[in-house]
Amino acid sequence: MLVNFGDFLYSLGERVERLIKSFVEVILLILKPESSKKPPSFKLTSKLIQKRFTVHELISLHLQIVFLAYLLLAFGLVVLTRSPLFVGVFSVIYLLYLRYILVRYSKFLLDPEPYRMFYSGVSIISSLSFVGYTVIRDMKLSPYLYYSYLGLVVIVVIAFWMYFKRTFKRDYTFGVIKDVKDDIVQVFIHDDISANVKPGYYWLPSVGDAKPGMVVKILVEDRPFRSAKPVRILEVYFSQSSQSSTEPKKDTE
Amino acid sequence: MRRRGFLINTAVIIILIPLILLAAVYEGVASGITSAQSQNILLSRDTFAISTIKKDFQNALDLSLKRAYLTLTDYVIENGLLISENASYALKTLILTGTLGGVPQKDMANVTLKVWFDNLVNYLSSQGLRIYPSNFSVFESHLQLTVAPLDSFHIVAIAKITNVTIRDSSGRVMFSGDIPESGMVYSIVSATGFEDPLLPASLNGLYTRVIQPCAIPYPGDTYGYYNINNVTSLVFGWCYIGVNATGQYGTQTVYYPTILNRFERVPYATYVTRQQAYVTMAIRIQRELGINSTLPVGLITFLVPSDATDPALVGAFTSLRISLPSDYNSIAFYLLNCVYEGGSYCVPGETVNSEYPAFHLDNVTKVLVFNTTG
Numbered sequence: 001m002l003v004n005f006g007d008f009l010y011s012l013g014e015r016v017e018r019l020i021k022s023f024v025e026v027i028l029l030i031l032k033p034e035s036s037k038k039p040p041s042f043k044l045t046s047k048l049i050q051k052r053f054t055v056h057e058l059i060s061l062h063l064q065i066v067f068l069a070y071l072l073l074a075f076g077l078v079v080l081t082r083s084p085l086f087v088g089v090f091s092v093i094y095l096l097y098l099r100y101i102l103v104r105y106s107k108f109l110l111d112p113e114p115y116r117m118f119y120s121g122v123s124i125i126s127s128l129s130f131v132g133y134t135v136i137r138d139m140k141l142s143p144y145l146y147y148s149y150l151g152l153v154v155i156v157v158i159a160f161w162m163y164f165k166r167t168f169k170r171d172y173t174f175g176v177i178k179d180v181k182d183d184i185v186q187v188f189i190h191d192d193i194s195a196n197v198k199p200g201y202y203w204l205p206s207v208g209d210a211k212p213g214m215v216v217k218i219l220v221e222d223r224p225f226r227s228a229k230p231v232r233i234l235e236v237y238f239s240q241s242s243q244s245s246t247e248p249k250k251d252t253e
Numbered sequence: 254m255r256r257r258g259f260l261i262n263t264a265v266i267i268i269l270i271p272l273i274l275l276a277a278v279y280e281g282v283a284s285g286i287t288s289a290q291s292q293n294i295l296l297s298r299d300t301f302a303i304s305t306i307k308k309d310f311q312n313a314l315d316l317s318l319k320r321a322y323l324t325l326t327d328y329v330i331e332n333g334l335l336i337s338e339n340a341s342y343a344l345k346t347l348i349l350t351g352t353l354g355g356v357p358q359k360d361m362a363n364v365t366l367k368v369w370f371d372n373l374v375n376y377l378s379s380q381g382l383r384i385y386p387s388n389f390s391v392f393e394s395h396l397q398l399t400v401a402p403l404d405s406f407h408i409v410a411i412a413k414i415t416n417v418t419i420r421d422s423s424g425r426v427m428f429s430g431d432i433p434e435s436g437m438v439y440s441i442v443s444a445t446g447f448e449d450p451l452l453p454a455s456l457n458g459l460y461t462r463v464i465q466p467c468a469i470p471y472p473g474d475t476y477g478y479y480n481i482n483n484v485t486s487l488v489f490g491w492c493y494i495g496v497n498a499t500g501q502y503g504t505q506t507v508y509y510p511t512i513l514n515r516f517e518r519v520p521y522a523t524y525v526t527r528q529q530a531y532v533t534m535a536i537r538i539q540r541e542l543g544i545n546s547t548l549p550v551g552l553i554t555f556l557v558p559s560d561a562t563d564p565a566l567v568g569a570f571t572s573l574r575i576s577l578p579s580d581y582n583s584i585a586f587y588l589l590n591c592v593y594e595g596g597s598y599c600v601p602g603e604t605v606n607s608e609y610p611a612f613h614l615d616n617v618t619k620v621l622v623f624n625t626t627g
Contacts, residue, residue, distance in 0.1 A: 064261060067266065075276060078281075079277060079281075129270065129274055133274060140285075150278050153270070153274055154271045226262060227262045
């Protein structure tokens with residue numbers, strides 16, 4: 001019994017040691033992220049996504065979910081606590097995690113720059129506006145000033161959105177022809193933040209020389225507050241690859 | 254429409270930021286309004302508490318002063334006039350702690366400011382509030398209390414509690430300052446209808462008078478003078494008249510006693526000092542109360558020792574073996590103090606008119622009462 005108990009204590013100590021070691025590793029990784037060679041698994045997010053999507057969509061979805069979770073939790077903190085400290089610390093943790101994901105996995109994104117820009121931008125704006133709101137709330141000003149502050153945030157958000165659109169907006173995207181039926185073709189389009197297109201299979205009017213496996217450039221039609229709609233094929237690239245030419249790296253799949 | 258993953262639009266994400274912030278602001282403003290309302294309720298409760306404390310302090314002082322005056326009168330009649338303490342200080346200690354010369358007075362049991370203060374501390378703590386000063390000995394040093402004559406027939410107590418701090422249970426200061434915030438609390442008690450302590454205390458309880466104003470309470474230019482040829486009301490009225498505290502005629506000066514001097518028996522020099530001090534206080538308080546014309550502070554009554562006019566008085570003198578000089582003065586205060594203290598208290602007087610040969614007054618008083626030396 002005594003020996004068993006000693007063994008138990010020993011294994012307990014070992015576990016604790018391992019736990020501390022991995023904890024320190026995680027902290028170091030988050031503070032000083034390095035580009036990863038392995039694609040991320042994001043266990044929770046991967047359960048939500050359909051199997052046919054690639055790691056690119058997985059990272060994009062993960063970024064969205066993390067950002068939405070941040071918004072909701074920060075809202076909860078703003079409502080439930082009185083001090084700017086809580087939401088400030090929480091925002092810093094979130095921003096560190098976002099930086100970790102972006103640095104570590106952005107090479108698995110098809111076109112990382114707009115993603116990085118968009119999520120960094122909205123995260124910084126929203127965390128600053130939350131912290132700023134808790135600070136001015138502490139000053140006990142008139143309610144009109146709170147709404148003026150809100151108006152200011154709306155202006156900043158719109159300005160950022162305009163800047164983002166001006167820098168990265170495209171009215172076309174790329175896809176791969178999967179199927180050809182008489183005068184229509186089915187194309188697979190990846191998630192594309194620049195064109196604001198949702199990923200998936202779309203049926204489009206055919207062009208003359210369309211064959212499965214070919215990479216095509218597709219015109220999209222922007223719709224306010226909804227994702228853009230692919231309209232028709234603009235150009236056809238003769239590619240033997242099963243992947244779209246917008247994917248710069250083979251090892252993403 | 255086919256489901257295309259769970260991804261949402263970037264435009265929606267952009268809109269979400271101000272929307273969530275709007276929700277937070279709305280919640281903040283709404284809770285701000287509720288908390289402002291509850292602050293308002295707290296604030297009105299605070300002001301209610303402060304004005305209640307002020308009113309209560311006023312009431313306590315009123316009751317306490319009345320009871321203290323009665324207690325001192327009783328005490329002096331039973332134990333003799335005050336020899337060392339002055340009456341103002343005696344009333345003050347009675348009001349504060351209900352003691353006289355260190356001895357607790359039964360009649361003051363529940364009406365002292367000490368009891369009031371202890372009740373206040375308990376009441377506030379039952380409301381979840383704490384008051385500083387929190388114990389009576391410290392409270393005493395924060396309390397300004399003066400008892401003085403106001404005019405011939407009234408006594409006034411003025412009081413103020415300085416530097417009071419009231420906090421709620423979280424330590425937030427709800428009130429800090431003086432009670433009352435400005436000025437003083439005044440409490441006035443009339444001596445009319447009470448026994449004059451001087452006469453029974455001096456005459457061993459054999460003779461007594463109740464303080465009642467005469468037909469002309471304040472003889473003077475405003476209310477008129479008594480007729481020197483008709484002094485019956487003064488001789489038989491056994492009433493009191495108010496005169497200016499200091500009277501002068503020619504080279505002669507007479508200091509008339511205030512109501513508080515009637516509780517004391519001290520050597521003449523001490524009497525004059527105290528009388529002057531009382532008069533100074535009285536005039537200052539009259540000014541503070543907005544009385545611009547100085548009200549008389551001296552209070553006198555006349556003793557006419559003759560079988561025809563006052564056999565009870567003659568009987569009292571006889572039983573106490575008091576023999577009066579032939580040139581005695583009928584002002585009770587001077588007559589009695591001359592008997593017991595002698596010296597400068599013995600102000601000689603002459604017969605006022607032939608109808609009552611025992612009614613003797615000096616020229617100063619004659620001028621004050623009759624506007625003539627006859």
